[in-house]
Amino acid sequence: MFLQHLINGLSIGSVYALITIGYNMVYGILELLNFAHGDVYALGCFVVLGLVTAGIHPIIAILGGVVSGYILNILVERFAYRSVRFSGRVTPTISAVGVAYIMRNAILKIWGPETYPMKLGFRGTQLHLGGIVVGTLQIYIFIAAISFMVIISLFLKKTKIGQGIIAISQSIPTAALLGVPVNRTISIVYGIGGALGVIGGILFCAYYDTIFVGIGFALGTLKAWMAAIIGGVGSLKGAVIGAIMLGLIESMVAGYVSTLYKDALVWLILITFILIRPQGFFPSQIAEKI
Amino acid sequence: MLAIDNLVVSYGKIDALHDMSISLEPGALTTLIGANGAGKTTLLKTISGLMKPKSGTITYEGTSLIGLEPHEIIALGIAHCPEGRRVLARQTVYENMKMGAYVRNDDEVGEDIEYFFKKFPQLEGRRHHLSGFLSGGEQQMLAICRALMSRPKILLLDEPSMGLSPVLVKEVFKIIKDIHDEGVTILLVEQNAKMALSIADKGYVLEVGRIIAEDTAANLMNSKSIQDSYLGG
Numbered sequence: 232m233f234l235q236h237l238i239n240g241l242s243i244g245s246v247y248a249l250i251t252i253g254y255n256m257v258y259g260i261l262e263l264l265n266f267a268h269g270d271v272y273a274l275g276c277f278v279v280l281g282l283v284t285a286g287i288h289p290i291i292a293i294l295g296g297v298v299s300g301y302i303l304n305i306l307v308e309r310f311a312y313r314s315v316r317f318s319g320r321v322t323p324t325i326s327a328v329g330v331a332y333i334m335r336n337a338i339l340k341i342w343g344p345e346t347y348p349m350k351l352g353f354r355g356t357q358l359h360l361g362g363i364v365v366g367t368l369q370i371y372i373f374i375a376a377i378s379f380m381v382i383i384s385l386f387l388k389k390t391k392i393g394q395g396i397i398a399i400s401q402s403i404p405t406a407a408l409l410g411v412p413v414n415r416t417i418s419i420v421y422g423i424g425g426a427l428g429v430i431g432g433i434l435f436c437a438y439y440d441t442i443f444v445g446i447g448f449a450l451g452t453l454k455a456w457m458a459a460i461i462g463g464v465g466s467l468k469g470a471v472i473g474a475i476m477l478g479l480i481e482s483m484v485a486g487y488v489s490t491l492y493k494d495a496l497v498w499l500i501l502i503t504f505i506l507i508r509p510q511g512f513f514p515s516q517i518a519e520k521i
Numbered sequence: 522m523l524a525i526d527n528l529v530v531s532y533g534k535i536d537a538l539h540d541m542s543i544s545l546e547p548g549a550l551t552t553l554i555g556a557n558g559a560g561k562t563t564l565l566k567t568i569s570g571l572m573k574p575k576s577g578t579i580t581y582e583g584t585s586l587i588g589l590e591p592h593e594i595i596a597l598g599i600a601h602c603p604e605g606r607r608v609l610a611r612q613t614v615y616e617n618m619k620m621g622a623y624v625r626n627d628d629e630v631g632e633d634i635e636y637f638f639k640k641f642p643q644l645e646g647r648r649h650h651l652s653g654f655l656s657g658g659e660q661q662m663l664a665i666c667r668a669l670m671s672r673p674k675i676l677l678l679d680e681p682s683m684g685l686s687p688v689l690v691k692e693v694f695k696i697i698k699d700i701h702d703e704g705v706t707i708l709l710v711e712q713n714a715k716m717a718l719s720i721a722d723k724g725y726v727l728e729v730g731r732i733i734a735e736d737t738a739a740n741l742m743n744s745k746s747i748q749d750s751y752l753g754g
Contacts, residue, residue: 391623398609398620404571405607407591408600410624410671 235363236486237479242369244478245376246438247454249431251462251470252383253424254455257304259465260400260420263312264320266327269451270334271307272428273444275300277338279433280347280442289351293433297426303334304425305418313414331448338444346443349436372434379427380471387467396420400465457501463511472512522547522706523568523599523675528577530560530567537563539730541577545675545708546723550701552738554714554751555727561710562604564727565677568708569601570594581675596624600673604680604710606664610653614644617652617663621670630670637666658689665696675706682713694720714751718742726751 254268279296283289311330315322355367387393395416398406407413432451436442454477459465462473480500485493523545530538538560545551553561566572568579570591579586586594595601600621609617615634622630638645641662647655652663661681668676678697682690690713698720701707711717718724718738726734726747734747741747 394612394616394620395623397612401609401611402607404591405603405609406620407571408569408595408603408607409620409667410592410595411620412590412592 232362232486234361236482238363238365238369239486240479240482241475242366242372242478243438243482244475245373246431246435247458247474247477248376248471249379249434250428250451251431251455251458251474252379252467253427253431254452255459255465255467255470256383256396256420256427257424258459260396260417261312261316261323262320262465263327264324265424266324266448266452267307267311267330267334268424268428268455269447269449269453270331270338271304271425271447272300272432272451273447274303274334274338275425275429276432276436276442276446277342279429279436280342280349283350289353293351293430296433297429300425300429301422302425304421304428307425308418308421313417331452335444335447338447342444344444346441349440349442351433351437353437354440368437372438375430375434376471376474379430380467383423383427384467392416392419457497460501460505460511463513466511466513469511469513522582523708524578524580525564525568526578526580528564528567528579529575530563530572531575536575537730538567538574541730541732543725543732545706547706548701548704549722550697550707550709550720551723551725552709552711552717552721553725553727554711554717557712558729559727560730561727562679565601565603565679565708565710568594568677569599571601592624595671595673598672598674599677600668600671600675601677602664602668602679602681604683606657606660608652608655608660608663608667610651612652613649614652614655614663615648617667618670621667622672624671633670633672637669641666657684658686658692661685661689661693662696665693665700669700669705673705675708676700678707678709680710680712682711682716690716714747715753718752 254265257263257265257268275296278299279292282292282295307330311326312323315326353368358365358367387397395406395411398409398411399413399416403413432446435446435450458474458477459470461476462469481493481497484496488496525541525543528538528541529536541564553564555561563572567574570589574587581597581599584597609620618634618637619630638648643659644663644666647659652660655663665681681693681697685693694716697707697709709717709721718741721738724736724738724741725732734741
């Protein structure tokens with residue numbers, strides 16, 4: 232039984248990881264508490280649903296959803312965040328809450344509050360190994376999360392744009408003086424964040440075979456926050472490890488204690504964790520000397 | 522080479538620079554001295570595009586810089602080494618140097634980094650260290666080398682001696698003199714007026730947002746009133 236919970240926890244944790252990587256990149260660059268992250272990618276996932284329902288091949292539909300997440304998040308940054316970028320912390324956060332509601336209402340307007348089946352056709356098969364069941368989809372999700380973490384890390388470390396992103400996340404004026412085109416670079420980060428969110432969201436839908444409006448905030452933004460706090464806010468490695476731990480904790484609590492009170496218990500564990508280690512497992516290594 | 526005319530820059534309703542005019546001659550080392558709050562940093566920030574002026578003109582080799590973004594201005598050949606060094610603490614020394622060449626697209630960036638590492642062996646030895654862990658003097662050297670990595674025609678230096686020990690101050694001023702000897706046009710902002718005037722060709726004295734004196738560095742050094750106010754008698 233324990234192994235089964237472990238496998239389930241790992242795979243749902245991997246889904247959270249993809250969502251959290253996107254969230255942490257966006258948080259890392261502007262330290263904006265992005266309330267809208269989940270609702271933006273939820274809309275992207277509904278685009279996938281719309282395309283699949285229209286008879287388009289799931290792979291192309293997913294690409295369409297990922298591209299729409301990319302574009303949508305760039306537009307959100309451009310119109311809702313850019314002009315309030317230097318207005319303290321509260322104003323951009325409120326702007327983000329506004330965007331979250333607009334996205335959610337757009338979904339409700341077009342698709343309503345119903346839960347839809349999400350038929351993407353890659354449910355895969357079940358592998359029976361000893362007493363436990365592993366879905367091939369679970370394996371794909373795990374591989375996807377690790378691959379994206381590696382790709383994004385390499386992108387940040389090895390490319391010029393990636394280094395520009397890291398510079399902006401430390402100081403916007405310094406990056407600007409070195410020649411980094413600040414607005415364009417921030418747009419790219421939001422785009423990538425939105426695209427990764429849709430990938431995570433789609434895997435979530437694939438895992439549960441369903442899609443509904445709640446996948447954005449309650450299952451996306453909030454989980455990304457929790458995972459980021461466990462792992463270390465703004466850190467990619469922290470995002471993945473925090474998310475996988477969150478998945479494991481949820482799976483163990485649901486398996487051994489109570490499914491009904493799972494959320495309350497998980498939050499209780501999180502709050503206890505914050506009290507003991509508020510900086511998470513992988514905080515940024517050094518504060519900037521100014 | 523760079524001409525600033527009738528520049529007015531304000532923070533809200535308060536003018537930080539009043540009707541300022543300054544010109545930089547090609548290859549010259551010009552210094553701007555003055556007390557804290559005189560507007561020296563504001564001027565540099567306005568040249569490099571971090572601040573927008575209320576009125577006036579800034580012209581670089583016939584092109585107006587007004588309205589350009591910082592990344593466009595450094596691409597034209599004006600590098601700004603900011604006050605307080607501002608090294609990118611979470612990136613290594615090597616990565617900081619590479620960031621200095623962000624606007625370049627040639628394939629000689631690696632060679633240039635090795636050139637500076639040869640000149641400054643302390644940096645070489647710390648190539649893969651995070652620059653947040655460097656000492657103040659090392660950070661200042663890194664900040665200057667990083668600014669030079671863009672191969673600027675004009676280098677704006679803001680308080681390079683700030684927070685350094687007297688020995689290090691001497692060393693940094695020697696570096697500035699070397700850069701000047703290599704033909705880079707420099708605008709040096711300093712509170713350490715004596716040191717600045719000793720290596721400069723020309724100087725401006727700034728007091729609460731206005732130029733109150735402008736002359737060759739040698740003449741300013743010998744002026745009685747400048748000596749009394751800025752050179753410690």
